[in-house]
Amino acid sequence: MSRTKAIFTGLLAGLVGGIVMTAGMLLLAALGVATPLVIIGDRLSVFIPPGPFLSLMGKVGGYNHLKQLGVGSTIAGQLLVAAIAGAIFGLFARRNPTRVPAIWTIATFVMLPIVAFAIALWRVLGTSYVGLPIDAARLVTLVGFVLCVFLFERILVASFQFLATRKIGKHRYEFSPAIGRRAFVLSAIGVAVAGGGFALARRLYRVATFSYDGTQYKGRIVQPITPNELFYCVTKNVVDPKVNADLWHLELNGLVQNSATWRIQDLLGLPAHEQQTTLMCISNGLDAGLISNAIWKGIPLRDLLERAVPLPNAARVRFHGVDNYTDTIPLEKAMEPTTLLAYNMNGVRLPHRHGYPVRVIVPGYFGEKHVKWLTRIELTDAKVKGFYETQGWGPDFITPTRSRIDAPDHESRFSISELQQPIEVKGMAYGGDRGITRVELSFDDGKSWRDAEIYYAGGDLAWSLWKAEWTPDAAADHVFVVRATDGEGDVQEWEEDRSFFSGVTGFHKIVVHVTT
Ligand SMILES: Nc1nc2c(c(=O)[nH]1)N[C@H]1C(S)=C(S)[C@@H](COP(=O)(O)O)O[C@H]1N2
Ligand SMILES: [Mo]
Secondary structure, eight states, X not given: OOHHHHHHHXXXXXXXXXXXHHHHHHHHHHTTBOOHHHHHHHHHHTTSOHHHHHHHHHHHTSHHHHHHHHXXXXXXXXXXXXXHHHHHHHHHHTTOGGGOOHHHHHIIIIIHHHHHHHHHHGGGSSOBTTOOOHHHHHHHHHHHHHHHHHXXXXXXXXXXXXXXXXXXXXXXXXXXXXXXXXXXXXXXXHHHHHHHHHHHHHHHHHHSGGGTTTOOOOSTTOOSSOOGGGSOOOOSOSSOOOOOTTTOOEEEEESBSSOEEEOHHHHHTSOOEEEEEEEEOTTOOTTOOOEEEEEEEEEEHHHXXXXXXXXXXXXXXXXXXXXXXXXXXXXXXXXXXXXXXXXXXXXXXXXXXXXXXXXXXXXXXXXXGSOSSEEEEEEEOTTOOOHHHHHTOOSOOBOOOEEEEEESOTTEEEEGGGOOSOEEEEEEEEOTTSOEEEEEEESSTTSSOEEOEEEEOOOTTSOEEEEEEEOOOSSEEEEEEEEEEETTSOBOOOOTTSOGGGOXXXXXXXXXXXXX
C-alpha cells in the first residue's frame, strides 16, 4: 500500500474511531459520568487568571458561550487527534495491515492515553454528576475513559483492516483495488454514529446550565425573600449535578482526629438551625442582580467539626462539591454558629441547581464560598486554595457593604405636569454579616443626602430593603445615588486600592430624566 493511501486510510479509520469514542463519551455524560469533554475544561480554567478570563468571556459573549466553546473545541481537538493518530497508525501498518500486533496498538492507543489522562487530569477525576463520593467517582471516570479509548483502538484497527484488506476464506489479504466503496460504507457508519452523537449532545444541551446560569434577581420584582425559582444562579458546570442521595455521602477528613462520613438521613437527624442569609457573587456588578436572599435550614458546621476534633495545624476548611468545585474558608469562620451545611431553602429541600442535597452557607462571604453539592469537608493547612482562588480571585472574599436602586429604572423619564404623586424609589442594601443600620439617598449625584426608610430589615446576615418618595422640583437630569451604613457603623465606600478581583465597591447610580 502506498504511503499516501496509508495516511488517508488511517485518517479515515482514526476519524471514525474518534467519532465512536466521542459518542461513547456523550453517552457516559448522559449517565452522569465525568468525561474529558468537560473535565479538561475544568482542569484548564483554573490556570486562566481572572483578567484574561473575563476578557475571554467578553469576547465570546459570556460564560455560557465560553463553556460551549470549551466543549466544542475539546470535541474538535479530540477528533483531530484521533484522525492524526489514525494516519500515524496507517503509516506503521501499511506494509502488513493484517498483522499489526494488538499489544502494540493497545500500548499506543489505550495505555498511553490512560496514563497521560490520569496524570494530567488527576485532580478533576473525582467528579460525578450523580453524586458518587470522590474516590468512587475517580474510579468510575477512569473506567469510563478506558472504555472510550479501548473503543477507539478497536474501531481504528478494525476500520483500517476493513479498508485495507480483503478476506478470502480464512485469510486476509491486502485489498488494494477500489478502496472507494469500502471507504463509503465506513464513512456512512461514521456519519450514522455522529448522528447519534448529535442527538445525545442535543439532549445534554437541553439539560445543560445554559438556560439558567447567570440568572439575576433585581428590579421591581425584588421581595424580602427570593423565591427559589428566581434565586440568582452561577455555576462553573456545563451540565449541573443531579445528585442521587442514595449514592451520595458526606465525608469529613484531613487534619482531624476522627474522620467521619454521613448519609443524608444521618444529617437530617442532627439538631438543625434555620437562618436568613443573603448570597452575592464576587463578580456582581454595582447595578447587577447576582444577589438573592433565602431562609436556609441546616446543621451548624461547628457541630461536625467539634466531633471530628481538628488537629493543631488545621488552619482552613476546604469544601469539595461532587462537580469537583472546591473552595476554602478559615477554620475560625467555619466554627461560627451561622456557618451552615444547609439542606433546606425556603422551607423545601434544596433545588438541584442550588446544591441538592447539601450546600455550605458562609454568611458575609461571597457566593463562591457557598459550595453546592457538597460531598467532602477537608481540614487543611493555610496554603490550600479553591477553584476561583486558584484562578486569582480574592484574596479577600468578605463582602463589602453594597446597595442598589431597584426602582425607578435607570434612564426613566418623568414629566412634572403629568406626575400625580411622588416617585417611589426603592432598593436593597447588603452589609455582609454585619447587617444594615441606615440607608441614604442622594438625588443630586452625592451633593446632599437624605435618609430612606428601611421597610424590611433582614437582620445581620441578610439584606435590608428600603424605600423613599421623591418629588422632582426642576426639569433636569437627576443622578440618584444610594449608600448604606452597616451594623458596625461603617458607611459604604469606594475603596480605591481594592482589587477588582476581590469584588467591586462603590455606589449604584441611576439617571432620571425630568421634563416640565
Ligand atoms: N459545587 C459548586 N458550588 C458552587 C459553584 C459551582 O460552580 N459549583 N459556584 C459558586 C458561585 S461562583 C456562586 S456565586 C454560588 C452561587 O450559588 P447559587 O447558584 O445557589 O445562587 O455558588 C457557588 N458554589
Ligand atoms: Mo460567583
